[in-house]
Amino acid sequence: MSPLLLTLLPIAVILILLLFYRKAADISGVIGWLVISLVAWAGFHTSVEVILRSTAAGLIRSFSVSLIVATSLLQMAIMERTGALRRITIFIKTIASGNRAVQIMMINIGFGTLMVAVGATPVSILPPILVAMGYSTYVAIALPAIGYDSLCTYALLGAPLVVFVDIANHFLGNGHEIALHQAGMIFAHFLPLVSTLIGFCMLWIAGRWKAVRRGWLPCLISGAVIGVVSSFTNRYDNLVVVTGVLCGMAVIVAMGVYLLVTGRPILDRRHLTAEELALAKRYPLWRAVMPWAMLVVLILVLNVPQDLFNWLYRTMKLPIMGLTADGRPLDTRALWQAYTWILVSTLLALPFLRATGGQLREALAIWLKRAPRPVFAAAIFFAIGEIMNMSGYDMATRTYAVPSMVKVLADNSAALFQGAYGQVVAFIGLFGGFLTGSEASTIAMFAKYTMSTARNLNLSLDGLLIVTAGLAFGGGLASVVSPAKLQNAAASIDRIGDEGVVIRVAFVFALLLTLITSVFVVLLLLVKGQYAA
Numbered sequence: 001m002s003p004l005l006l007t008l009l010p011i012a013v014i015l016i017l018l019l020f021y022r023k024a025a026d027i028s029g030v031i032g033w034l035v036i037s038l039v040a041w042a043g044f045h046t047s048v049e050v051i052l053r054s055t056a057a058g059l060i061r062s063f064s065v066s067l068i069v070a071t072s073l074l075q076m077a078i079m080e081r082t083g084a085l086r087r088i089t090i091f092i093k094t095i096a097s098g099n100r101a102v103q104i105m106m107i108n109i110g111f112g113t114l115m116v117a118v119g120a121t122p123v124s125i126l127p128p129i130l131v132a133m134g135y136s137t138y139v140a141i142a143l144p145a146i147g148y149d150s151l152c153t154y155a156l157l158g159a160p161l162v163v164f165v166d167i168a169n170h171f172l173g174n175g176h177e178i179a180l181h182q183a184g185m186i187f188a189h190f191l192p193l194v195s196t197l198i199g200f201c202m203l204w205i206a207g208r209w210k211a212v213r214r215g216w217l218p219c220l221i222s223g224a225v226i227g228v229v230s231s232f233t234n235r236y237d238n239l240v241v242v243t244g245v246l247c248g249m250a251v252i253v254a255m256g257v258y259l260l261v262t263g264r265p266i267l268d269r270r271h272l273t274a275e276e277l278a279l280a281k282r283y284p285l286w287r288a289v290m291p292w293a294m295l296v297v298l299i300l301v302l303n304v305p306q307d308l309f310n311w312l313y314r315t316m317k318l319p320i321m322g323l324t325a326d327g328r329p330l331d332t333r334a335l336w337q338a339y340t341w342i343l344v345s346t347l348l349a350l351p352f353l354r355a356t357g358g359q360l361r362e363a364l365a366i367w368l369k370r371a372p373r374p375v376f377a378a379a380i381f382f383a384i385g386e387i388m389n390m391s392g393y394d395m396a397t398r399t400y401a402v403p404s405m406v407k408v409l410a411d412n413s414a415a416l417f418q419g420a421y422g423q424v425v426a427f428i429g430l431f432g433g434f435l436t437g438s439e440a441s442t443i444a445m446f447a448k449y450t451m452s453t454a455r456n457l458n459l460s461l462d463g464l465l466i467v468t469a470g471l472a473f474g475g476g477l478a479s480v481v482s483p484a485k486l487q488n489a490a491a492s493i494d495r496i497g498d499e500g501v502v503i504r505v506a507f508v509f510a511l512l513l514t515l516i517t518s519v520f521v522v523l524l525l526l527v528k529g530q531y532a533a
Contacts, residue, residue: 003402003403003408004409004412006039006405007405007408007409009035009039010039011032013032013035014029017031017032024377025381026373029377029380029384030380032380032381032384033055033380033383033384033387037051039391040387040392040405044391044402044405045392045401045402046393047394050390050391053324053325054383054386054387055386055387056323056383057324057325057330058379058383058384058385058386058444059379059380059383060332061166062379062381062383062444063332063337063339064163065378065382066378067337067375068159068338068339068342069378070371071343072121072342073121073367073371073374074346074363074367075342075343075345076124077367078291078353078355078363079291079353080363080366081355081359081363081366082354082355082359082363083283084289084290085125085288087279087280087283087285087287088285088289089129090276090279090280091280092107092133093129093133093272094267094268094269094271095267096259096266096268097270097271098264099218099259099262099264100206100214100215101203101211101214101218102215103133104147104203104215105199105202105215105251105255106252107126107130107147108122108126108143108202109150109195109198109199109202109222109251110249110250110251110252111252112144112148112248113148113151113244114244114249114252115148116155117151117155117242117243117244117245117247118295118299118338122145122147122148125144126489127140127141127489128140130143139205139206140489142502143205143206144489145479145502145506146198146201146202146205146506146509147198147202149194149198149476150190150191150476151191151247151248152473152475152476152477152479153472154240155439158241158242158244159338159440160472161183161187161472162241163440164183165178165179165183166331167447167448168447168451168464171447171448171451178461179237180237180240180241181236181237181239184233184240185234185235186462186466187472187473188227188243189469190470191226191230192223192224192226193223193516193520194513194517195222195223195226195227196219196222196223196224197223197516199218199220199223200219201513203216203219205505205509218255218258221254221258222255225247226251229250230243230247233246233247237310238303239303239304241299241303242303245296245299290352292345294348295342298345299338302341312333313333313336316333316335317329317331317332317333318332318333318334319331326390326393326398327398382444385445385448386444387405388405388406389404389405391404391405392405392407406449409449409452409453410449410456411452413449413453414453418457421454421457422466422467422521422525423522424518425521426471426473426518428450428474429470429478430478430514431478432445432471432474432478433479434478439472439478439479442472443471443472446471447468450468451468453467454467454468460528463528466521466524466525466528467521467525470517470518473517474517477513477514478510480509481507481510490502
């Protein structure tokens with residue numbers, strides 16, 4: 001069997017398991033890991049030691065995502081058991097109740113982006129809220145999955161972008177390190193366009209063309225605000241990681257100003273039940289949001305002062321040595337990573353939430369039930385990506401005895417698409433996002449392959465970053481068709497099975513948005529003077 005077919009075999013296995021056998025992401029990941037390990041050993045002459053070291057390295061590289069999943073699920077379980085989440089739900093029901101378009105922008109783009117940026121999960125939190133506000137189950141499942149997609153790169157305090165920069169610097173080698181803001185400025189080019197298009201898609205999902213006609217102006221304002229804020233934050237390393245936080249806040253504020261200017265109330269409590277009004281009276285909102293408020297404050301304090309950011313991010317790398325097959329250190333940056341501060345903010349908020357021992361035990365039980373599988377699913381795909389990157393590596397000679405799976409894919413892609421590679425790269429990202437359910441995992445699996453292809457096509461560093469940004473945005477857009485995320489949303493309102501209806505409609509939007517993203521990649525390459533046919 002040819003090296004290309006061998007490389008595609010594990011990917012095909014994972015895809016078949018997810019699509020046709022409807023296996024969960026963690027189960028598909030384990031089987032995919034077994035197949036790719038066998039292919040690396042038998043087809044690419046990779047030693048068992050390299051495979052095991054690459055697996056361990058991939059699991060550690062996943063911490064920026066997997067441990068965030070773990071800590072955010074713990075935080076949400078505690079907020080659920082202490083009643084904080086219920087109180088927040090009541091408050092959100094009062095927002096912009098007289099203008100559905102503004103409500104959609106404010107909740108799904110603004111609040112949804114803010115939540116996912118600080119480690120919460122919109123597909124778990126927002127569906128019950130939207131149903132309580134009168135939206136159909138179809139809309140309640142679809143909107144949270146697509147609302148934050150344009151800023152998915154900045155989810156979990158920029159974890160996907162941090163993963164990308166780490167992989168890019170590993171690929172480029174010593175002496176060619178790129179900074180967060182350098183990558184962030186390239187990614188920021190996509191945000192106004194993609195954000196606005198996602199806004200129109202949400203309006204159409206909620207009310208077809210009638211909703212689009214009524215809501216076009218709030219949609220354009222939201223996209224413009226995201227573009228302005230992101231163009232500022234991505235100029236500075238210490239602000240890149242809070243892009244999602246600040247963009248989410250800015251959209252909420254902008255929609256509030258729009259309501260004031262148009263003479264509509266921002267908050268309307270008339271639709272609350274007597275029970276909800278009573279709970280709102282005895283449970284102050286500031287107590288309920290304390291975990292998120294503390295997290296936002298901590299992140300801003302740790303990232304905005306340049307000296308503190310440089311110390312945490314550049315100096316305190318806290319590397320793990322001697323584990324990788326090629327001898328490179330694994331920088332954990334554990335004191336800077338979001339998972340550390342999600343946990344800290346949760347613990348600091350406990351006195352304000354007035355959590356009892358019984359509530360904490362219940363929350364821990366819920367966490368132990370919910371967390372292991374999604375945490376492992378996030379990690380295993382990083383391991384698969386690392387094996388793909390290191391397949392064919394010989395530890396004795398410190399060189400590749402045969403081209404790696406990534407190089408095989410890159411060489412064949414360059415030969416097949418040549419200058420048109422920019423027109424398909426976002427679809428590769430869409431495929432990766434659908435496969436893994438995560439933009440960060442998509443980057444982990446396919447970023448090195450994409451950069452290798454860009455290098456084979458003689459693109460400059462800017463061109464390399466542009467095509468890889470296209471890959472990442474395609475992976476982010478896959479959220480709306482990710483079986484795992486949509487099932488998560490459906491489960492939160494006890495409507496498992498309804499996600500199939502959403503996928504069929506959302507798939508069309510995902511393809512359309514990915515096509516436009518691909519065209520934008522080509523335009524950026526042309527503007528930058530890169531070779532793109």
